[in-house]
Amino acid sequence: MSKFRLKLTGLFVIMIGFSVLAAGLLMGNSYQRNHQAALRDHMIRELHVLNAAAPWPAMENSAEQSLYLQHEAKRFKEIAGMRVTYIRLDGKVMGDSDHELSTMDNHLNRSEVQQALKSGTGSSVRKSETLNRKMMYVAITVHDDQGTANKGIIRLAMSLGDVERSLNNMWLALVFGLFLLFALAAIISYRVALSVTRPLERMTSAAIRMAGMDYAIRVPEGGRDEVGELARALNAMAGSLQGQLDEIRQNGTRLQSVVDNMINGVVMIAHDGRITLYNHEAELLLGSSVRERVGRSYTEIRQHFELVGLIRSGLENPLSIHEELTVYFPEERLLEINIVPMTMNGDEEPGLLLVLQDVSAIRRLERMRSEFVANVSHELKTPVAAVKGFAETLLAGAMNDPETATSFLTIIQDESDRLNRLIGDILELSKIESRRSPLMFSPIDLPMFLDRMTELLASEASKKEITLDIQTEEGLFLEADEDRLGQILMNLIQNGINYTPAGGKVKVRASIIVADDGEDELVRITVSDTGIGIPKKDIPRIFERFYRVDKARSRSSGGTGLGLSIVKHLTELHHGTIRVESTVGVGSQFILELPLLQP
Known part of the structure; x- marks a missing residue:
């Protein structure tokens, strides 16, 4: 049993x-x-x-x-x-x-x-x-x-x-009856279990023989119940397996070599130049479908002339090749291409395995890093050169002229302050990007908070006779990091003051709006000015590090070129968005939208 x-x-x-x-x-x-x-x-x-x-x-x-x-x-x-x-x-x-x-x-x-x-x-x-x-x-x-x-x-x-x-007598009778019932139940249960398990034992024995490649075995199909249906399905599977065995053996080596859902593009080419495998990622990178490529010669890939040349070279001289290649179809990409000789289906002559990886984003980041280092070097070099030049002039004898000495020392102090601000902004941006300074969210009374911002910048605005106009809904609270929100608004309002001519106006408006999904509430803070404006071509790059629309004016205003980049990163850390609308000669408007409650 x-x-x-x-x-x-x-x-x-x-x-x-x-x-x-x-x-x-x-x-x-x-x-x-x-x-x-x-x-x-x-x-x-x-x-x-x-x-x-x-x-x-x-x-x-x-x-x-x-x-x-x-x-x-x-x-x-x-x-x-x-x-x-x-x-x-x-x-x-x-x-x-x-x-x-x-x-x-x-x-x-x-x-x-x-x-x-x-x-x-x-x-x-x-x-x-x-x-x-x-x-x-x-x-x-x-x-x-x-x-x-x-x-x-x-x-x-x-x-x-x-x-x-009386209860003891009842329990004795119950135990005696239970034993009798157990014996009867065991006999009946065995008969029921036998009728269920015997067909299953036969099917198990047949499945074991099928696992040993004996697909000729068949199971008695029995009645029309579920067990009979299972027996018929097992017999049908055995017949199907026997018919597909040869095809499975032919495709097994190829299917086990690569996985079609790899994150890299994979292309296999036989020794005669026919493409035998072309995965989904290769379709995206090279812009043609599996149906168009598998079974055809690699020479038909006419959109990528340089890639065809690399494949030809690999077939003629079966050595590993590593290259970076720019393709322009279906869009411009920089691909890292590894070509490895590979024997397939027992052929004496090796074919090729191509692994394609899109490294456009990696190289773009490397370029941005290189540009950042160059910009930092340039920005640091300017104030250092000024300080060094004026110090040398003072040492050469200008100290004897009090008026000249005072002027030079003032310039040295201004350049030192600028250098200090630049280094501080670089360190701050690095800290924000690496998330080494986590945000501490708390409820903020926005009207009171904006009033404090106005007080801090009032003297700077009054020097240029610029009017600061702050309007917000009463009782408006916002969940945010108070210090970081202060950095965002300080940068935006200072930018408005710096790039607005004397006698102009900088306005700040705050209100609650409903998000596009119709459920969440957002706080929209708009900082607008009547300044020089931003050309349309410069708007997409305005939040990049060290990007300046008017370099001469930016330097004269004491800016480091990192303020708006810091604003962009801090806004994203608050799960918000910022955008700019501007007209040259009319003014600019920065629109900041933050969640009323942080997710």
């Missing part, structure tokens, strides 16, 4: 056993509860009969009262066969049918007594400490003749031994 058949049989038996056991437990508990409830009701009726037959005595003397109740308790014990206890309202036992009063403790804390004092009747089931048996206790309160005040408590106690014996 198989392991699966044993497991299936055992599962059926366990399920049936648990079901019967659960039913037995429920039935036993229900029987016990019902029996105890009926016994409790019977004992309550007995208590009322006892109270009517022997009412609580009205005598004042406690000893006489106790003697009378003790006598009545023993008399009722002889009649009803149940233990009777008379308890005073303070818990003292005044009479008991089974024990001497002197040996009994106060019964006020007994649960049935507490229930009787609260609701008139009470009951509990517990083991009696005096009789060492499980008992049921039922108590009622005894009222005076008017029925308004409690005089005492009468309690009956009865052993639950009979109930426990």
Whole structure:
């Protein structure tokens, strides 16, 4: 018998056993509860009969009262066969049918007594400490003749031994029946499991033989049920595998050599020049489809003359080739090309494997890095040369002319300040780009924040008689990094002041708008000026590092050429956007949009 058949049989038996056991437990508990409830009701009726037959005595003397109740308790014990206890309202036992009063403790804390004092009747089931048996206790309160005040408590106690014996007998019958049911279930389950597992065993044996390349094996298909459908599917698969085996063997080596979803373009060329593999990335890089290339000669790639020459060279002289090549179709790209000789399909003459990688972005970054170094060197060289030149002039004798010396020293100080600002901006930009300075977001009262910006720049604006006009919605709060937001607005407003002629105006507006998705809210801050404006051709590059529209004016204003680049990076760190609209001679408008709440 198989392991699966044993497991299936055992599962059926366990399920049936648990079901019967659960039913037995429920039935036993229900029987016990019902029996105890009926016994409790019977004992309550007995208590009322006892109270009517022997009412609580009205005598004042406690000893006489106790003697009378003790006598009545023993008399009722002889009649009803149940233990009777008379308890005073303070818990003292005044009479008991089974024990001497002197040996009994106060019964006020007994649960049935507490229930009787609260609701008139009470009951509990517990083991009696005096009789060492499980008992049921039922108590009622005894009222005076008017029925308004409690005089005492009468309690009956009865052993639950009979109930426990009945339950034990029931459990014995349940266990015996369960064993019989287990045996019957095991026989039935085995028969059911056999009907399920035998066809599966046959199919497993057939699948093992198919794994050994024996596709001639067939499985009896049986009936129209799911197992029969599986057998038919297995037979159909065996027939299909046998027909495709030769084709799989031919294509196996090629399909295992490369993966079509590589991030690099992959092209395989046989020794006779036919293209045998052309993946999706190669389609994107070279601009032609698999259908157009596979099975055809590489010489038909007419859009890439230099690439065809490299392939021809590789076929004529089978050596590894590494080149970088610019292609212009379907768009201009710089490709890194690796050509490796490769034997395919057991041919004696090797073919070629071409791996193509688009390195345009990498080379562009390298060029930008090189340009950045050159720009930094140039920007640093200018103030250093000025400082050095004027210092040499002073040392050569200009110190003797106080007016000239003062002028030169002022220039040296200005150039030193400019050099210090440039170095500070370079370090700041480096820190922002490398994310070494994480943002600390907090709610910002935007009207108050913009007022502080105005105060800081008021003196600078007044020197050029430029009006600063700030307008924002009252109570507008924005979640942002306060210091970084200050850098953004300081740069934008300072730019407006620097590039606006005397007597002009710089305006700042802030309001809430709804994002394009119709759900999120954005804060739009617009900084506009009446300055010289930016030519249309320069707008796409305005946020590049060291890019200046008017280099002479930028230098005279003390700018480093990094302010707007810092603004762009800080805006992106705030998950926002910034754009510029400008007309030459009219002015410029920088539009900053930031999330009201950071994501």
